[in-house]
Amino acid sequence: MLETATRGKKSTRSKAAPHERFLEAFRWMLLARTLEEKLVSLYRGGLITGGVYIGKGQEAVSVACGLFLQKGDILAPLIRDQAGRSAFGEPLLDVTRTYLGSRQGPMRGRDGNIHRGRPRDNQLAMISHLGAMVSVTVGALMAKRFRGEKNFVGLSCIGEGGMQTGAFHEGMNIAAVEQVPLVVVATNNHYAYSTPNDREFACDDLVDRAIAYGFEGYSVDGTDLAKCLDVIGGAVKRARAGRPPQLVVASILRLSGHGEHDDATYVTDEIKREPFARDCVKVAEQAIVDLNLADAETLTEWRRDAAAQVDQAISTAQKEAAPEGDEEDWCAISTRDMRRRRSCSAMTNAFLSTDKMLAEHSAAPLRQRKVSRRNFPDAC
Amino acid sequence: MVGTAIGAAINGMRPIVEMQFADFSSTALNQILNNAGTHYWRTNVSVPITVRLPSGGTKGSGPFHSQSMESIYAHYPGLIVMTPATVEDAYTMLIEAVGIDDPVVYCEHKYLYYHLKADNLPTEGLPTGRARIAREGRDLTIVTYSAMLHEALAVAEQLVNEGFEIEVVDLRSVKPLDTNTVLASVARTGRLLCVGESFPWGGATAEIIARVTAEGFHLLDAAPQRLNAKDTPIPYHPNLWSAHRPNAKEIARKARALLRE
Structure with missing residues (x-):
């Protein structure tokens, strides 16, 4: 069983030799791929209601997003981040319970599929409106700074489609203004649903925007696991060390439809022949074989282990009861007794003590704002 | 602005967002309605933000500095919408808004700024939800x-x-x-x-x-x-x-x- 980023021992992870980390990442990718293939077949068999959105082709980028985070860090994943979510610490049961509509999942049937999250464990629960979670991640980081926490980072995932929203621009701007330890990993999978890159944006390279935002920008081949670990891992390290916010733009092809309801016939044959259209799982596995990092028997054993974990999580969730409308608590707010009289003076005193705490912590000097005027070619 | 407040609130803060004019909160509708308003229901984690909306018309303010938006926010689930009419209520309800664990849209009419005064601020207020x-x-x-x-x-x-x-x-x-x-x-x-x-x-x-x-x-x-x-x-x-x-x-x-x- 792999150790997740938030539950594992930090020290062993940060000191892992590159090839060990590569293998660990590969196993998370394998788990994500196995799980999502299974979800797709459940969906096709009519056992999942709503949609299934998979990260096929994005696992190398995604796993790097989760792998370098530690306990206390924040991950704001999006719809194709199964590998990253798992590596960060999301239990497989959260996935299967949410997809299969168990009342025991973190969303209890109230929300489905990829909108799941555990905000208390720093796994933010995305909303469908892309770009919105960047500023939420910034706010969470500001709260940590106010409280005087140290050595934390936040990582917010986005796609090239989401990068074109107003909310994304606002979030990037405030992140740089506040100089929070944020990494934004933007995966360009070349389609926003069915809209190709040339109808999405007109700039030469999305990473050029980093300078304009006040971020440090890096590009990476998202089909190459070693490079993803290197570049995204480096960005997390720099953000943690107090460098300005980091933008990583990864290039891949989405190897599925937008969701499983989409047959993606609009994806051209031409683009499927591009180098970025490679399957990152196959590329990583080939590297393992070529470099003799693990033998065939071990790889088979890992696949078997992934399949067993997935089957276990699915069968558990399938046995659990679904939520029922007449048993649901139809109240959208947590305050149940609005009419309870509150004493103003007691509350005022409570806030004054909060003010004092904030004053002490916000007195800490803001990070030195130093934004490089160039991209960093060493990253790609 | 509202997005950062939501993130901070999830992380234990009680942020107050001041919109300057209620009308401008339309640019934050997505965060208020779809993120703050749905968060507790979806995740069981409440979002204690207070969004202050200086509301209502004043002479010469025109279409974009005069709106009253309470009905829009009241229509959506997950939000508490306060509309105080007196200085005393404005005071006690704002304090109450910050103390409430759910997102509060606090509609403060600009008339209250210009025309009303109170000699003493109360220490007790009628709780929100009581007319x-x-x-x-x-x-x-x-x-x-x-x-x-x-x-x-x-x-x-x-x-x-x-x-x-x-x-x-x-x-x-x-x-x-x-x-x-x-x-x-x-x-x-x-x-x-x-x-x-x-x-x-x-x-x-x-x-x-x-x-x-x-x-x-x-x-x-x-x-x-x-x-x-x-x-x-x-x-x-x-x-x-x-x-x-x-x-x-x-x-x-x-x-x-x-x-x-």
């Missing part, structure tokens, strides 16, 4: 909130000379909506007029009439009425503006018509 009988009467109930309270009270005073005693209910918050206090008042008077400064299509005044008609139809001696602003953008020129929003003259005309029925 207040601002003036007792027996002939007609006017239900209102925010700055329209003061227009309604002026009309009530004016109609004393014509022999009418008007009861004025200050809702204080449109969500939760204190239907019981409204129904009790209508039970006393038999007549209902709802006054709000927001646009006329749907909204808080329509909700009150729907509830009273459904739950207290037998209490009514006349068809309940409502008065809102006109269904146009809010005009700039003071002459047009004062005719666009409900004013004392309009309220009095509507009240007299109801009282004669």
Whole structure:
């Protein structure tokens, strides 16, 4: 069983030799791929209601997003981040319970599929409106700074489609203004649903925007696991060390439809022949074989282990009861007794003590704002 | 701005976001409605943010600095919408808003800034969700909130000379909506007029009439009425503006018509 980023021992992870980390990442990718293939077949068999959105082709980028985070860090994943979510610490049961509509999942049937999250464990629960979670991640980081926490980072995932929203621009701007330890990993999978890159944006390279935002920008081949670990891992390290916010733009092809309801016939044959259209799982596995990092028997054993974990999580969730409308608590707010009289003076005193705490912590000097005027070619 | 507040609130803070003008909160609708408003229901983690909306019209402010947005926010689940009408309520309810674990949209009318004063700030306030009988009467109930309270009270005073005693209910918050206090008042008077400064299509005044008609139809001696602003953008020129929003003259005309029925 792999150790997740938030539950594992930090020290062993940060000191892992590159090839060990590569293998660990590969196993998370394998788990994500196995799980999502299974979800797709459940969906096709009519056992999942709503949609299934998979990260096929994005696992190398995604796993790097989760792998370098530690306990206390924040991950704001999006719809194709199964590998990253798992590596960060999301239990497989959260996935299967949410997809299969168990009342025991973190969303209890109230929300489905990829909108799941555990905000208390720093796994933010995305909303469908892309770009919105960047500023939420910034706010969470500001709260940590106010409280005087140290050595934390936040990582917010986005796609090239989401990068074109107003909310994304606002979030990037405030992140740089506040100089929070944020990494934004933007995966360009070349389609926003069915809209190709040339109808999405007109700039030469999305990473050029980093300078304009006040971020440090890096590009990476998202089909190459070693490079993803290197570049995204480096960005997390720099953000943690107090460098300005980091933008990583990864290039891949989405190897599925937008969701499983989409047959993606609009994806051209031409683009499927591009180098970025490679399957990152196959590329990583080939590297393992070529470099003799693990033998065939071990790889088979890992696949078997992934399949067993997935089957276990699915069968558990399938046995659990679904939520029922007449048993649901139809109240959208947590305050149940609005009419309870509150004493103003007691509350005022409570806030004054909060003010004092904030004053002490916000007195800490803001990070030195130093934004490089160039991209960093060493990253790609 | 609201996104960062939501992130901080999830991480244990109680942020207050000041919108400068309620109208501008439309640019944050997504974060307020879809993120803050759904968060507790979806994840079981509440989002204790307070969004301050300086609301309502003032002379010469025009279409984008005059709006009253309470009905939009009240329509969506997961939010508490406060609409204080007095300095005392503005004070105690703002403190209460910060203390509440759920997102609060705090609609503070700009009229309160300019025209009202309080000698002493209270240490105790009526809790949110409870309406207040601002003036007792027996002939007609006017239900209102925010700055329209003061227009309604002026009309009530004016109609004393014509022999009418008007009861004025200050809702204080449109969500939760204190239907019981409204129904009790209508039970006393038999007549209902709802006054709000927001646009006329749907909204808080329509909700009150729907509830009273459904739950207290037998209490009514006349068809309940409502008065809102006109269904146009809010005009700039003071002459047009004062005719666009409900004013004392309009309220009095509507009240007299109801009282004669």
